[in-house]
Amino acid sequence: MQQTVRIAPSILAADFSRMGEEVRAVTEAGADYIHIDVMDGHFVPNITLGPDMVAAIRPYSELVFDVHLMIAPADLFIEDFAKAGADIITVHPEAGPHLHRTIQMIKGFGKKAGISLNPATPIDVIDLIIDDIDLILCMGVNPGFGGQQFIPSTLSKLEALRRKIDASGRRIDLEVDGGINMDTASRAASAGADVLVAGTATFKGGPQAYSANIRRLRGEA
Numbered sequence: 001m002q003q004t005v006r007i008a009p010s011i012l013a014a015d016f017s018r019m020g021e022e023v024r025a026v027t028e029a030g031a032d033y034i035h036i037d038v039m040d041g042h043f044v045p046n047i048t049l050g051p052d053m054v055a056a057i058r059p060y061s062e063l064v065f066d067v068h069l070m071i072a073p074a075d076l077f078i079e080d081f082a083k084a085g086a087d088i089i090t091v092h093p094e095a096g097p098h099l100h101r102t103i104q105m106i107k108g109f110g111k112k113a114g115i116s117l118n119p120a121t122p123i124d125v126i127d128l129i130i131d132d133i134d135l136i137l138c139m140g141v142n143p144g145f146g147g148q149q150f151i152p153s154t155l156s157k158l159e160a161l162r163r164k165i166d167a168s169g170r171r172i173d174l175e176v177d178g179g180i181n182m183d184t185a186s187r188a189a190s191a192g193a194d195v196l197v198a199g200t201a202t203f204k205g206g207p208q209a210y211s212a213n214i215r216r217l218r219g220e221a
């Protein structure tokens, strides 16, 4: 069942020199999750941050820390992110040969587990593991950078994922990530997404704009 729409600001678009304050500001502005993009310069062509940054910003918010690992292999670092304060840890199936093992490892640390699907990754990769996961992240762009344009075929993919989640009867977040702005947010939500990641669209205009940005993304303004 589609849950209420929640907004997950991606801190990739925040001011890195003031990350703690930025996390606090979006928390006070009404965000639901803090989306943390981890990139290794190998699985994706960009490098961002590691577990030390997650631990450093943890005291600034009590919201769910939604850690999106764009690293390969992921298994070596799951314990570090779990201990740093992640609540949800999401991996890409292409990041390692044993997706089931990776998911069990995340759950073994008491964390929620997610699977992220690149634009060209078929959705049936989730079929045999749907009973073990808490979140499906559907990329709206190719992973690696913020500020890219939403790929339109994401919408039909979200609809198909929504049907799979509903058929499972399980409570699984359907998160869309990349290219979400005031226009694509409502289309993605209509297609079945219930967690909208938004970097550029949340942080645009600086701290005084965050609350209005989040309300508009949620469809409330």
Ligand code: DX5
Pocket: 010, 012, 013, 035, 037, 068, 141, 142, 143, 144, 145, 146, 147, 148, 177, 178, 179, 180, 197, 198, 199, 200, 201
């Ligand atoms: C892309 C990241 C996204 C990205 C979203 O690889 O996974 O979370 O930061 O940025 P925007 O919202 O600017 O498209």
Ligand code: ZN
Pocket: 010, 035, 036, 037, 068, 177, 197
């Ligand atoms: Zn992300």
